[in-house]
Amino acid sequence: TTSRIEEVAASFEGFAGERHSGLVTASDVRYRKQYDKGTAIRNTRQVSMLSVEDLQQIAExxxxxxxxxxxxxxxxxxxxxxxFTEVPPSSRLLFTSGASLVVDNENQPCRYPADVVDRHFPGAGARFVAAARNLRGTVGWVEREGHIRVGDKIALHIPPQRIYDAGL
Known part of the structure; x- marks a missing residue:
């Protein structure tokens, strides 16, 4: 779990004091098809982002x-x-302070939050992964440093989208 704060300093390493911060991370199960476990790779999962609307849908x-x-x-x-969970990779979230975050990918539902949900609503945790599918938000990294505050306006920049056709 995390705790709520009113402001965070976003640096190139991520959010100050957050356990996922750092320019480099060790590859884990998410990258098992590309790298051996523990391989040092660029950290594109510095920040986990959710929307109020997606949280409401998960609860529903x-x-x-x-x-x-x-x-x-x-x-x-x-x-x-x-x-928000469907915001495409490489989209930018630009904040009032000038800080910006880049969306890397959709955050897939996992079992760990299910245990926390279950503590608050016994029995609900077993249904969490299915209930949160396509609603779990995104992960990303800091592109421009700055402070992000509760209530900041966000400009969303979505890059041109096209479907990759490998001719298969």
Whole structure:
């Protein structure tokens, strides 16, 4: 779990004091097809981002009154960006301070938050992975340093999208 704060310093290494910060990380199960476990790779998962709207949908899917972002280990919660989990890779979130974050990928549901959900709503944790599918937010990294504050406006820049056709 995480705890709520009003402001965070975003540096090129991530959010100050956060356990996922760092320019480099050890590869894990997410990269098993590319690297041996523990291989040093660029950290593109410095920040875990969720939306208020996706959290509400997860709660509705679970048939519980709420799901809190800190239960899921979120570093940043946004609102007003429809279907935030679907924001494509390489999109930029530019904040009032000038700080910017780059979306790397969708954050896949995992078992760890399910245990926290289950502590608050016994029995709901077993349904968490299915309930949170395509709603778990995104992960990304800091592109430009700055402070991010609760209530900051966010400009979302989405790069041109095209479907890759390998001719298969």
């Amino acid at each position: 899917n679970l048939q519980v009154e709420r799901v809190e972002p800190d239960w899921l280990g979120a570093n940043l919660v946004v609102s007003g960006i429809p279907r």
